[in-house]
Amino acid sequence: MLLENLYLFFTSAMVALAMENAIFARSLGLSRSVLFMKTPGAGILCGGILTWIATASSVLVAGVNYLVEGAPYASFIRMPGYLLCVCLVYAATYLYTKKKRPALFRVIRPYLPISTFNTALFGAFYISSLKSFGFFQTVGYALGTGVGYTIAIYVIYYARKRLAISPVPRSFRGLPVLLVYIGFLSLAIYGLIGHGLPS
């Protein structure tokens, strides 16, 4: 039973990380501030915070999914339920680091809001409810989403470095050519997974 659950945990994490990557497969969690991180360390920090919030919240979200399943007006109750779980983890993280780890708090404070209230995070929860995941699959999927998001930000950072040395046309410099680049990466991943993407 434990082995089976661990298998479900790891497979759903790997699927979320590589094949159903939040950024490349569904364009979730994208915004200018995320795409233009100043250093790779900042990107990893942002992604790391998202991974922590997603994984910790998914423990509570699995319970919400179980309670809401089959309930009337489930589509109305889900989002407030997810928000409650995320806000609890966000508040706990904020207050704990502020009181007990002030050095860490100073580092994570600028990235905490954008990493927490992020479409990638809530999207992972919605997909887990859509696919009727159990507890281990929900937590694994959330962890994989966070790690995949972090890797994607890292890849995009180095893509920016690569594009900076090319004579890109003036109108395309910056975000436009980066979006075209991400489009081709997304195309490559689509060739692997095909039409099997839930929305």
Add this chain to the structure above:
Amino acid sequence: MSLTANALYAPHIRHHENTRTVMGDVILVLVVLYIMAYMHYGLRAVALGVWSVAICVLADVAGTLMRRQRPHIRDLSAVVTGMLLPLMMPVSIPYRVVAVAAVVAVAVAKQPFGGVGHNVFNPAAAGFSFAAICFGVQMFTYPEPQQALVGAAGEEAVFLPVLGALDFVSGIAPTFTLRLGAVPQYELLDMAMGNYPGPMGATNILVILACLLYLVFRNTVRWDMPVAFFGAAFLFAYIFPRSQMDRLESVGYEMMSGLLLFAGVFLLGDPVTTPKRDLSKVAFGAVAGVVVMLFRRFGNMEESITFAILLMNATTWGFDMLGERVYGKIRRHRVEVFNSQKIQKKA
């Protein structure tokens, strides 16, 4: 070594190759493949090539003018992209599909990144991938080559018309059969001679290998990357065969079916989108071989090699960076050894 204009400005450059000569060599071998395609499928194969080249050149000129630069058709890069695209497709492909692939290849995969020499992704792979998603049925329906039909029925070859409605016998491509885990119906020798349904330019295995030898001889393509690529693909196919048959036979079918050989020579041989250092090239080729076989095994499409190549193109910078670090350590080690020997001699 004769003095050229390059040598006056950059005397450390001792190679005579430039963009034009490199592209010229590739065009020469592609012409040979078009001749083979003409023999198998008729004039339509050549017409598709001409149409694709025209669209690519027009798109390239338009894109370059929009970037407020002078178009340089003489660098022949658009011609090469135009010639590559139809060779990866079946001869029954409609002209509009080729046009779409050509426009995406040049206007989306090449021009926004800065034009010739600066594109991150292989234009031909990008155009083919886009067209494969849009027009899946037409892209993977392969007519039987005329040699097979003539041999079987003893009738005169009837080629597909250049224009107008198409009526043809479609064959089951080995890639489709291997995907289902079955054994292809064609003999390995037939496949080596190009006598099976598949992409126009990818079925002539022996001719493609001869093209590779010519390009390596002319220094247009380095030998290490294709060897690493084919070696890795060979090993993967040997260790994890897709169908229930003898392992070596399975490897033979895997290597000769689809676009594997064609991509290994022409798409991976693109100097712009692949690593620059020797060690990086070998590592890139080996990883590309494994990734391509993984895409074949787990991918959603019958032919997903171009998607794998796009993914590998995005990692080229990583391989170059790693290669530089390794070479840096080797150089540092050599300097340290040299200095220690010098100190010992003085002592």
Add this chain to the structure above:
Amino acid sequence: MKFSTVKKYRRRHKLLGALLIRNPVLVLGLDLPFVIAAATSLKNAAAMAIQIFIIHTGTMLVGRVTCTKLHRWQAIVANVAAATFMMMVAQVLVVALFRGISNSLGMYLYLMAVNAMTVFQSSALPKNAKIWPVFTGALSNALGFALVVGVVALIREYFAFGSLWGISLPVLIKLPALAIPFAGFMLMGFLLAFTRFLNKRLLALSLLETARKEARYTKIHVDSVETIDL
């Protein structure tokens, strides 16, 4: 240039600014997931536009209150909670107006509650912000989003499915791949580049116009203005 002229130019072009020069999607790069992945038909675009009008304006007004009463980290939570409530209200309206929109939009219908434009802008309001400028600013941002999502959805629905608002139309060539997110990325890249090109021309024209007006006082003949890329 006189500061009074600059202020007059800013007031006149505030709406135009949100639509083009300071468009939240095309220039600020916010709310990209909805445009890239969900804007595949005009009905989807209309539903998302209605949602963003309700969610963004409501949350900005709530944010105007929370930014004065709560700590910043508490204000963000309150704003997102308000956005979620607005999303539920908008969902009722949108589901009633457009049949089958929940299947069509999927989870993007619910993810509107945490759209980047609302979360960032509501938590970045200054404490002395006035109600009316906050409201008009929110409306113009929502209008900017609606414009972009409408244009993208129009292009994608016509060329991918050969229809507009579900009505079949003749199309030269159908490209089903345009409905997939990767094509959304590429289309957005080209649209952003085109917007940047337009903005430069607009800026050059308006600078020329302003410079000519100033030149009348100083009797200098002004022919053209060149923008320098820094």
